[in-house]
Amino acid sequence: MSSVLKIVLQRLGLGFLTLFAVSIIIAFVVELLPGDITQAILGQSATPETVAAFRKEIGLDRPAHIRYFEWLGGMVQGDLGQSLASKREISEFVGTRLSNTLFLGGLAAAIAVPLALILGLLAALYRNSIYDRIVNLLTLTSISFPEFFVAYILILFLSVKAGFFPGISNVSTDLAFSEQLFRTILPALTLTLVVLAHMLRMTRAAIINLLSSPYIEMASLKGTKPFRIIFHHALPNAWGPIVNVIALNLAYLVVGVVVVEVVFVYPGLGQLLVDSVSKRDLPVVQACSIIFAAVYILLNLFADIVSIISNPRLLHPR
Amino acid sequence: MLKTLWSAPLTAKLGVLVIICYVFVAVLAPVLAPYKETAIVGASYELWSDEYLLGTDNIGRDMLTRLIFGARNTIGIAFATVLLAFIVGGTLGMLAAILGGWYDLVIGRIVDILMAIPSLVFALLLLTVFGTSIPSLVIIIALLDSTRVFRISRSAAMNVVVMEFVEAARLRGEGMAWIIRKELLPNITAPLLAEFGLRFCFVFLFIASLSFLGLGIQPPLADWGSMVRENATLITYNDITPLLPAVAIAGLTVAVNFVVDWMLHLSSGLKKEHQ
Numbered sequence: 024m025s026s027v028l029k030i031v032l033q034r035l036g037l038g039f040l041t042l043f044a045v046s047i048i049i050a051f052v053v054e055l056l057p058g059d060i061t062q063a064i065l066g067q068s069a070t071p072e073t074v075a076a077f078r079k080e081i082g083l084d085r086p087a088h089i090r091y092f093e094w095l096g097g098m099v100q101g102d103l104g105q106s107l108a109s110k111r112e113i114s115e116f117v118g119t120r121l122s123n124t125l126f127l128g129g130l131a132a133a134i135a136v137p138l139a140l141i142l143g144l145l146a147a148l149y150r151n152s153i154y155d156r157i158v159n160l161l162t163l164t165s166i167s168f169p170e171f172f173v174a175y176i177l178i179l180f181l182s183v184k185a186g187f188f189p190g191i192s193n194v195s196t197d198l199a200f201s202e203q204l205f206r207t208i209l210p211a212l213t214l215t216l217v218v219l220a221h222m223l224r225m226t227r228a229a230i231i232n233l234l235s236s237p238y239i240e241m242a243s244l245k246g247t248k249p250f251r252i253i254f255h256h257a258l259p260n261a262w263g264p265i266v267n268v269i270a271l272n273l274a275y276l277v278v279g280v281v282v283v284e285v286v287f288v289y290p291g292l293g294q295l296l297v298d299s300v301s302k303r304d305l306p307v308v309q310a311c312s313i314i315f316a317a318v319y320i321l322l323n324l325f326a327d328i329v330s331i332i333s334n335p336r337l338l339h340p341r
Numbered sequence: 342m343l344k345t346l347w348s349a350p351l352t353a354k355l356g357v358l359v360i361i362c363y364v365f366v367a368v369l370a371p372v373l374a375p376y377k378e379t380a381i382v383g384a385s386y387e388l389w390s391d392e393y394l395l396g397t398d399n400i401g402r403d404m405l406t407r408l409i410f411g412a413r414n415t416i417g418i419a420f421a422t423v424l425l426a427f428i429v430g431g432t433l434g435m436l437a438a439i440l441g442g443w444y445d446l447v448i449g450r451i452v453d454i455l456m457a458i459p460s461l462v463f464a465l466l467l468l469t470v471f472g473t474s475i476p477s478l479v480i481i482i483a484l485l486d487s488t489r490v491f492r493i494s495r496s497a498a499m500n501v502v503v504m505e506f507v508e509a510a511r512l513r514g515e516g517m518a519w520i521i522r523k524e525l526l527p528n529i530t531a532p533l534l535a536e537f538g539l540r541f542c543f544v545f546l547f548i549a550s551l552s553f554l555g556l557g558i559q560p561p562l563a564d565w566g567s568m569v570r571e572n573a574t575l576i577t578y579n580d581i582t583p584l585l586p587a588v589a590i591a592g593l594t595v596a597v598n599f600v601v602d603w604m605l606h607l608s609s610g611l612k613k614e615h616q
Binding site: 042044048053160170282299308 | 455458460462463465467469553581583584
């Protein structure tokens with residue numbers, strides 16, 4: 024057990040280091056802004072006094088590295104700074120946005136993961152059958168669609184034509200949970216379709232890879248029943264690559280959520296990011312980027328750790 | 342090569358045909374389009390008629406013209422971006438494989454950190470800072486994508502660099518440029534070509550998504566992503582016109598994916614096993 028703990032701690036440390044480096048990059052990129060941000064916000068007609076006062080207010084008169092450490096320190100304590108556009112504390116509204124996004128992502132994952140595993144397993148078992156070929160064609164087509172295309176098709180068929188679900192998902196915390204669920208179904212379905220194809224293909228590839236190993240061949244030559252071959256011999260070795268695939272796709276979900284949130288006007292972190300980019304509200308963009316990067320790094324870390332734990336050779340290296 | 346094309350599965354042949362059609366439309370856009378790209382020719386949201394084959398968009402420009410010019414803009418920009426990404430990432434990957442040691446470690450770490458930020462988020466951040474002009478769009482996305490190309494080209498080059506003929510070339514005193522040109526490149530072309538197709542699809546979808554979010558190719562330039570966003574309200578009126586640019590995007594990506602799938606099959610030698 025201690026070797027597992029050691030590896031987890033090692034990877035966690037690496038993740039923190041990466042997050043630290045990422046924060047430096049995000050802060051550094053903002054420094055590269057050509058011209059002054061004050062000029063961009065206050066406009067051409069601002070007097071020098073206004074510019075100087077504004078600079079002092081948002082702290083630009085101090086050197087870059089001091090500002091960076093202040094920002095970092097504040098972030099660790101939970102103070103994410105102030106939005107330039109609305110003058111509110113960012114940590115106020117980012118919390119709800121983040122939980123909304125996680126709710127949407129969680130819903131999509133809950134639908135997509137079991138479906139992808141089952142369909143991928145079946146496709147791998149009945150390889151080269153009609154079912155497999157159809158699945159292959161459908162997934163290849165599906166991963167080629169942009170997310171907003173899938174979103175609008177779903178809106179067209181399920182919302183406008185059939186009237187089942189609302190086309191705009193204005194979810195808020197004071198709604199009942201079932202109502203929240205109802206409004207979130209269309210965006211969750213869109214995300215599911217986008218991610219399902221990826222996961223299905225990767226699961227299928229992982230299992231096919233596994234089934235061609237010599238020991239599986241030996242088991243079937245021995246006369247073992249197919250059921251036992253799959254569940255007793257193949258599946259324990261398949262968990263590693265499969266969970267790896269799932270974690271990587273969940274990370275991809277974090278990114279795909281941005282476009283879907285914009286289409287459905289879902290009040291999540293992705294929409295906040297896009298809005299802030301259009302308004303050039305840099306503190307909010309920075310805060311959102313760090314949060315997204317942290318979630319992404321965490322999920323990749325998780326995939327890493329699971330693939331190490333599930334492989335005894337990596338767990339006890341010589 | 343014609344023989345390999347002949348023996349390809351139906352999906353790959355269809356894919357090649359579709360790609361050729363798209364490139365044809367993109368290159369000959371000014372000749373094929375009935376109106377000028379940004380000319381306002383009628384009222385907003387006209388229905389499909391003889392005068393405007395696919396109706397007009399939200400401010401009265403002809404949809405068919407915008408679709409045709411959109412092909413040129415979107416495909417052209419995506420192609421230029423992937424080319425740049427391959428030049429930068431491919432060269433760095435090959436250099437990392439040849440030089441090894443310190444260079445490999447440092448470049449590898451930097452690439453890992455850059456890849457730790459999800460690409461859409463990073464692109465949005467950089468676009469906030471540098472603005473959304475076309476050169477900055479191309480350079481930013483090429484930079485982000487060159488990290489992935491770096492990984493692929495480095496791993497492919499690593500396999501070749503350890504071979505005896507490369508060692509022989511080194512001992513003969515050949516310079517690095519010669520080794521890259523004559524020994525490495527011919528041997529890693531196959532996986533890089535397949536990756537080119539995949540990267541093109543990804544960048545194409547990426548630019549369309551960015552334009553859809555309003556942060557990519559700016560109006561009045563015709564671009565399929567922003568066309569979907571501008572005409573999106575038509576969906577609520579049960580009109581499928583705003584989906585036409587999206588279908589165009591999907592069509593090209595599907596075709597390229599089919600062709601790349603076939604190419605991967607060829608290069609991995611699984612073809613016999615699969616059929």
